[in-house]
Amino acid sequence: MIDDIGRMVRTESPSSDLAAVARSAKTVAALGAAYLGHPPDILTIGDRTHLRWRLGSGPRRVLLLGHHDTVWPLGSLATRPFTVRDGILRGPGCYDMKAGLALGFHALAALADLDGVTYLVTGDEEIGSPTSRELIEAEAAGCAAALVLEASAGEGALKTERKAVSLYEIRVVGRAAHAGLEPRRGVNAGVEAAHQILAVAALADPDAGTTVTPTALSAGTTTNTVPAQGGFALDVRARDAAEQARVDSALRALRPVLDGAHVHVTGGPNRPPLPKSSSAALYRRAQRLARRLGTGPLTAAAVGGASDGNFTAGVGIPTLDGLGAVGGGAHADDEHVRVARLPERAALLAALVGDLLAARPERHEGARATGRSPR
Incomplete structure (x- = not known):
């Protein structure tokens, strides 16, 4: 995971630079293809690049949601290089949210059956998602859950409420x-x-x-x-x-x-807001799974910042946010990720996706497993 995060962080992707976002999309697409078994759909909307993996042939059940654009201008690596020292990973965009993207790939690769999972990685979240909002809402439609891989709140708390x-x-x-x-x-x-x-x-x-x-x-x-x-x-x-x-x-x-x-x-x-009512059942499910994994108890936080999870909650899809990296310093000079917490977050995410898929009412004839073993 550290190598994958480093590869994405070193491919700078400020939202305002369309060429940089396109380069970043190629990097993310290549990583995802290695773990998920096939390349994504590359969706260009208003010259901005988004990526979508639709896994399996059954109805869409679970949406994983992230973004690969950052707030950091080109050249930020010169003064904030990618480093890992004393268990702390640093680099522009590592916490918000390229570590979350890596967690998503590794969690899905650990599952044998991914039928009904969509993994959507957008390229304009940091500027309000002007080209991806309709795409997000369309991919969420009909899903049982949207799981947002934005970074956690303090000490790993899941984000169960966001303001409009x-x-x-x-x-x-x-x-x-x-x-x-x-x-x-x-x-x-x-x-x-x-x-x-x-x-x-x-x-x-x-x-x-x-x-x-x-x-x-x-x-x-x-x-x-x-x-x-x-x-x-x-x-x-x-x-x-x-x-x-x-x-x-x-x-x-x-x-x-x-x-x-x-x-x-x-x-x-x-x-729109992401109200607590939208996340409550998913949070209880995550708590139960964390106890089973021995990584609980989980904590929850209401935050003022928004994410693309606001959109999925706004169209009535149960949404749980903050499932990404544990660390701090989003958009700031001290942006960092705590390396020791990465495996447990990947395990929780894998367990949550697997549990949601197991709860589906029926299995469709001929659905294909598309997961691969984790590296």
């Missing part, structure tokens, strides 16, 4: 004027943006777990001109769809404070 995500751009239009000669003739887009930032920040509800966070901000063109243009990005997280809708309605109703200013709101809900 909405993303907005708030654009403000004012009127330019000379800042020294006649500032009063202008309408200051920067000041209007400040009013709007205070208004939207007040929409947060800490008791309900709703966060409304203004992020990237800009206004103006030169130091001696009243800004005619400005705006900011807005990140909204909510535990349930009702809160997500409340904030969305309030943002659509924003009105300018300054005479002559205009406010334009674009964007909206990006991911």
